[in-house]
Every structure is written in C-alpha cells, then in structure tokens.
Amino acid sequence: MKPQVWRRAGVSLLLVLGLALPLVVSNGYYQQVIVLAYIWAIATYGMNIILGYTGLLSLGQAGFFGVGAYTAALLMLKLNWNFWPALLAALVVSLVLGYLVAIVSLRTRGHYFAIFTMAVGVILNLVIDRWNGLTNGEVGLVGVPGPGSIGPVSLDSDLGKYYVVYVFLVVAVWIAWSLRHSLPGRALLAIRNSEDLAEAIGTPVMRFKRLAFVLSTAFAGVAGALFAGYMGYLGPDVTSINMTFNMLLYLLIGGIGSIAGPLLGALIVSFLTQFLQIFQDYQMLIFGPVLVLLIIFFPGGLASVPRLIRRRRARDHAAAVAMAEAAAIEGSGSAKEGA
Amino acid sequence: MLNVEGLTKQFGGLKAVDDVSFHVEPNTITAIIGPNGAGKSTLFNLIAGALPPTAGRIEFEGRDVTHAPAHEMARLGIARTFQTTHLFEEDTVLDNVIIGHRLRTRSGLWDAVVRSRRHRAEERECRERAYEALRFVGIESLADMPVRLISQEAKKRAAIALGLATQPKLLLLDEIAGGLNPEETQRVMGLIRKLVEHGYTVCFVEHKMHMVMSLADRIIVLHHGRKIAEGTPDEVRRNPDVIEAYLGGAAHAAGE
Numbered sequence: 136m137k138p139q140v141w142r143r144a145g146v147s148l149l150l151v152l153g154l155a156l157p158l159v160v161s162n163g164y165y166q167q168v169i170v171l172a173y174i175w176a177i178a179t180y181g182m183n184i185i186l187g188y189t190g191l192l193s194l195g196q197a198g199f200f201g202v203g204a205y206t207a208a209l210l211m212l213k214l215n216w217n218f219w220p221a222l223l224a225a226l227v228v229s230l231v232l233g234y235l236v237a238i239v240s241l242r243t244r245g246h247y248f249a250i251f252t253m254a255v256g257v258i259l260n261l262v263i264d265r266w267n268g269l270t271n272g273e274v275g276l277v278g279v280p281g282p283g284s285i286g287p288v289s290l291d292s293d294l295g296k297y298y299v300v301y302v303f304l305v306v307a308v309w310i311a312w313s314l315r316h317s318l319p320g321r322a323l324l325a326i327r328n329s330e331d332l333a334e335a336i337g338t339p340v341m342r343f344k345r346l347a348f349v350l351s352t353a354f355a356g357v358a359g360a361l362f363a364g365y366m367g368y369l370g371p372d373v374t375s376i377n378m379t380f381n382m383l384l385y386l387l388i389g390g391i392g393s394i395a396g397p398l399l400g401a402l403i404v405s406f407l408t409q410f411l412q413i414f415q416d417y418q419m420l421i422f423g424p425v426l427v428l429l430i431i432f433f434p435g436g437l438a439s440v441p442r443l444i445r446r447r448r449a450r451d452h453a454a455a456v457a458m459a460e461a462a463a464i465e466g467s468g469s470a471k472e473g474a
Numbered sequence: 475m476l477n478v479e480g481l482t483k484q485f486g487g488l489k490a491v492d493d494v495s496f497h498v499e500p501n502t503i504t505a506i507i508g509p510n511g512a513g514k515s516t517l518f519n520l521i522a523g524a525l526p527p528t529a530g531r532i533e534f535e536g537r538d539v540t541h542a543p544a545h546e547m548a549r550l551g552i553a554r555t556f557q558t559t560h561l562f563e564e565d566t567v568l569d570n571v572i573i574g575h576r577l578r579t580r581s582g583l584w585d586a587v588v589r590s591r592r593h594r595a596e597e598r599e600c601r602e603r604a605y606e607a608l609r610f611v612g613i614e615s616l617a618d619m620p621v622r623l624i625s626q627e628a629k630k631r632a633a634i635a636l637g638l639a640t641q642p643k644l645l646l647l648d649e650i651a652g653g654l655n656p657e658e659t660q661r662v663m664g665l666i667r668k669l670v671e672h673g674y675t676v677c678f679v680e681h682k683m684h685m686v687m688s689l690a691d692r693i694i695v696l697h698h699g700r701k702i703a704e705g706t707p708d709e710v711r712r713n714p715d716v717i718e719a720y721l722g723g724a725a726h727a728a729g730e
C-alpha cells in the first residue's frame with residue numbers, strides 16, 4: 136500500500152517536472168539538447184523491448200529510425216501531407232518493414248541475429264544515403280514542416296514542439312512500463328531467461344519475438360518522424376550505425392531492461408557530451424574513462440542503483456531465508472513421507 | 475494417456491532414440507532409466523515437442539501430437555522440468571511461477587497497454603494459480619525470495635510449481651533429484667507421490683535406483699537409444715538384459 140502511494144507521488148512529480156522544464160530552462164540551446172535526448176530515448180525504449188526485455192541484440196534500430204524519419208518527411212514535402220498523418224504513416228511503414236525483417240532475421244540466433252540486423256541497418260542507411268532522386272542523398276531534406284497547430288494553439292513554436300515530443304515520450308514510457316508489468320511482457324522476459332523453458336510453459340516464442348521486434352521498429356519509426364518534424368531538416372547521418380551504438384550506450388548507462396534506463400541514459404550522455412565539448416579534441420579521452428567507471432560501479436546501469444541498495448539489505452536476510460525454507464519444506468512437502 | 479510408437483530421433487549418424495514404443499496409463503508413475511547418453515532426455519524432448527522426431531508417432535489422450543510444437547504440448551497438458559533448472563535467478567520465486575498460467579489467458583499487448591479489465595482479472599488469476607502451486611510443493615513462504623538465495627531442493631520444487639501452474643495432466647521430470655542429498659531426495663519423492671495422489675500422471679528420468687524402484691509403477695529401460703526392457707520394478711530388476719547392459723553394479727548399490 137505505502138510504496139504504491141510513494142511511487143504514484145514520484146511519478147506525478149516527474150510528470151510535472153517534465154511539463155515545467157521548458158519554462159525553467161529557457162535557453163533554446165539546452166531545450167534542444169533535451170528534446171533530442173527525448174527523441175532518441177523513444178527509439179531507445181524500442182531497443183529496450185527487443186534487447187532488454189526479450190534478450191535479442193537487434194542492431195538495425197537507426198535504420199528504422201531513418202525509415203520513419205524519411206517516410207514522414209517525404210510525405211510532407213512531396214505529397215504535402217500534414218505532420219500527423221505523415222507520422223501515422225511512418226509508424227505503419229516501420230511496423231510493416233519491421234515485420235518483414237522479423238520474419239527473416241528471427242530465423243537466426245545469437246551473434247548471427249545481431250549481424251543480420253546490423254546488415255539490415257547498414258542497407259537502410261545506404262539506400263537513404265544513395266537514393267538521390269528520392270532522399271536527396273547526402274544533402275538531405277530541408278524545410279520539413281512541423282506539427283502545425285491544433286485550433287488556435289501553434290505547436291510549431293519551440294515550446295509547442297517540446298510538448299509534442301514530451302507527450303510521445305510519456306506514451307513510450309507508459310507502454311514500456313505497462314508491457315514490463317503485464318502477462319505478455321512476462322512472456323518476453325521468460326524468453327530472455329530461457330527460450331526452452333518459455334516454450335515448455337506454453338509461450339509461442341517465435342510469435343512473441345516478432346511482437347517485440349515489431350514494437351522496437353515502430354518506436355524507432357515514430358522517433359524518426361518526430362525528429363524530422365522537430366528539426367525541420369534531415370540527413371542520412373542520423374540513420375547510420377553509429378546512432379544504433381549510441382542507443383546501446385544509453386541503455387548500458389541507464390540500465391538495460393529497466394524502465395528509467397533509456398531516458399536516463401539519453402539525458403546523461405547528451406549532457407555529458409555537451410559539457411565535454413569545452414575540452415574539444417580531448418573530450419573522448421575523458422568520456423571513455425567516465426563510461427568505464429560507470430559500468431564498473433553500476434553494471435546494471437544507473438537505474439539499478441535503488442535495486443543495488445535493496446539487494447545489499449536482502450543479502451543480510453539470506454540466513455533467514457534458509458530458516459524459512461527449512462520450516463516450509465519440512466512442514467508440507469514431506470507430509471506423506473512416512474509411507 | 476500417452477502412446478508412443480516407433481519413436482526415433484537421429485542426430486547426424488547417431489540414433490539418440492531408436493524405435494521406442496510404450497504407453498503411459500493415467501495416474502501412474504513411469505520411470506525412464508538408462509546409462510548416460512542413453513537418450514532419456516532426448517525422449518522427453520520428443521514427447522514435449524521440443525524436438526521434431528525423425529520417425530514414429532506420439533499420441534496424447536487419443537490425439538496425434540507427433541508434430542505439435544512445445545508450446546502446443548504445454549497447452550494440451552504436458553509440463554516438464556529440465557535436467558538443469560532454467561529459472562530466472564534474479565527474480566523472486568513468485569515472479570518465476572506467475573508466468574506459468576499465462577498460457578491459459580487471452581490478454582494481448584493491447585490489454586496490457588490499456589490495463590483492461592480482462593488483463594487485471596487474468597493477472598490476478600495467474601497470481602492465485604502461482605500461489606496455489608507454491609503451496610502444493612511446499613514453498614509458499616519463499617514466494618518473495620529471489621531464486622538465487624534458495625536451496626537446490628527449493629529450486630526443484632519451484633520448477634515443479636511452474637509446471638503445475640500450467641495446469642498439466644502429465645508431468646515429465648528430468649532428473650528432478652539430481653544434485654540433491656539423500657534426505658532431500660526422500661522429500662522430493664514424497665512430493666512425487668503427492669502429485670499422483672492428486673490425480674497427476676508422472677514420467678521421470680532418474681539415475682538414483684532406490685528412487686526408481688520405490689516410486690515407479692512401470693520402468694522403461696533405454697540403452698543406446700533402444701528400449702531394452704519394460705515392466706514393474708520387480709520384472710526389471712530380474713531382467714537379465716538389464717542386469718547385463720546396465721543395472722549390474724547399480725542394482726547392488728540400490729540394495730544397500
């Protein structure tokens with residue numbers, strides 16, 4: 136009862152904080168850093184579903200980000216679509232393409248799956264980079280419209296765009312949270328733990344893997360469309376494999392499989408990189424060791440810190456566990472023993 | 475209840491299971507024994523649908539299930555434990571077992587995201603089934619303990635509880651007493667008797683002869699993938715083929 140009240144209070148506080156943030160941080164530059172971190176966090180939530188929940192290292196994420204971004208941008212620029220239907224189309228296209236890739240890629244396992252999906256990501260990036268006629272190649276697309284306005288409220292201002300992205304972030308976190316604590320989500324975790332056991336207790340493993348994969352690409356596609364609408368221009372660089380590795384980094388720092396991990400990781404890494412820019416050429420020299428230290432001290436990511444504390448407490452209880460166990464098993468399981 | 479006919483599994487040149495046939499009657503205990511590498515686990519994998527057979531036929535409750543995948547077999551009522559428990563060590567016992575009843579639910583992604591009434595009801599039901607199963611195997615009080623903290627015996631019980639949560643009719647237990655001391659083995663034997671008393675049917679693979687001899691209604695002996703004997707414990711004990719091929723030294727050990 137009580138922890139639930141605390142959690143609800145904490146979540147409400149965070150929500151309000153998110154709403155108030157652009158009013159407090161009025162510096163446009165920092166606002167942009169935050170919004171971009173949100174957008175990448177959304178894509179990373181997708182990666183968390185396939186990697187963190189289901190245990191499959193899918194490395195095509197930036198490719199699907201690009202599919203969403205270019206689908207939305209091209210529909211708006213070439214066919215004069217509005218932002219919202221274009222975003223919906225980006226969702227559908229990344230979902231359908233994700234499904235097709237899932238059917239093939241999920242036949243492979245382990246490293247082969249990672250390599251296969253990475254190849255898919257590279258191919259998507261190459262297509263976007265080279266198909267000059269459609270994507271304008273390296274030059275990219277400019278003048279991509281924003282979300283427009285709802286009635287009298289313009290969403291094209293910095294503040295408006297912030298709230299649009301913020302709402303999508305909240306929805307992404309909500310889906311991540313409710314999936315994590317649901318029966319289908321438990322099925323994904325069971326697959327990560329042991330595919331054989333998951334099958335044996337009646338989980339259609341292939342179907343759930345496909346679901347996780349398609350969710351991950353849909354998150355990436357929506358994030359891409361938001362990126363296009365937010366920035367107003369778009370180049371192939373955001374679809375490169377480096378961006379996939381960035382997302383992996385956010386997950387590592389924030390905590391793979393956790394709810395807060397993707398957002399925490401994206402925000403911290405983004406601000407760290409901004410801060411380290413004053414060191415210019417040396418920034419990687421500092422960034423590297425900081426990363427290593429973080430991973431040494433928090434192997435489960437920053438989101439695992441409360442768990443680490445709780446676990447330390449639990450360890451003291453190990454002896455009590457043994458006692459409880461002895462009593463329990465003696466008591467009931469062996470009732471028929473005398474026979 | 476279970477009817478296996480001419481079942482064969484070939485791995486490359488090796489016939490791990492070779493033309494094996496047998497029946498399992500409802501509400502009985504069947505033991506499958508044989509030396510290491512005899513094909514016992516492979517036989518379980520075939521019955522549970524984890525591996526497709528090379529040849530032969532499997533019937534469960536009159537239905538041809540030769541080609542049914544593992545998750546379908548679970549739905550039809552076959553639960554299994556693995557030679558090494560595959561539980562998630564970081565999670566609590568309860569969290570490991572809750573998922574067992576999911577196969578009897580219908581909630582999908584949408585129910586989860588909108589927290590539908592159905593999902594809430596089914597989640598509650600899964601929780602209740604999990605507690606029920608933990609109570610049955612005698613570790614309800616360990617529900618909130620992380621699996622990594624509990625004993626080997628408790629882990630085996632948790633693995634059975636997970637199987638029970640799927641609401642099976644037949645349980646396949648692969649070396650459930652492996653790694654347990656004699657006292658723990660005795661208690662797990664008690665649990666297997668309790669399962670049969672409550673209407674379940676049990677097949678188990680085991681190397682511990684005293685356990686096999688005192689629990690089993692029927693014993694099936696595998697050697698190099700072939701069934702070399704079948705019968706009651708007394709019949710198998712006296713079978714010269716068994717003594718020669720396998721039981722020899724072990725039978726003496728069991729008598730002690």
Ligand SMILES: Nc1ncnc2c1ncn2[C@@H]1O[C@H](COP(=O)(O)OP(=O)(O)OP(=O)(O)O)[C@@H](O)[C@H]1O
Pocket residue numbers: 485488490508509510511512513514515516517557
């Ligand atoms: N997936 C597989 N691929 C190839 N060979 C396999 C596979 N699984 C089992 N085998 C082989 O099949 C034979 C039977 O193995 P199985 O695991 O069924 O034996 P077992 O009777 O369970 O032995 P143990 O008592 O040691 O558990 C062994 O020779 C094993 O190496």
Ligand SMILES: [Mg+2]
Pocket residue numbers: 514515516557648
């Ligand atoms: Mg075996």
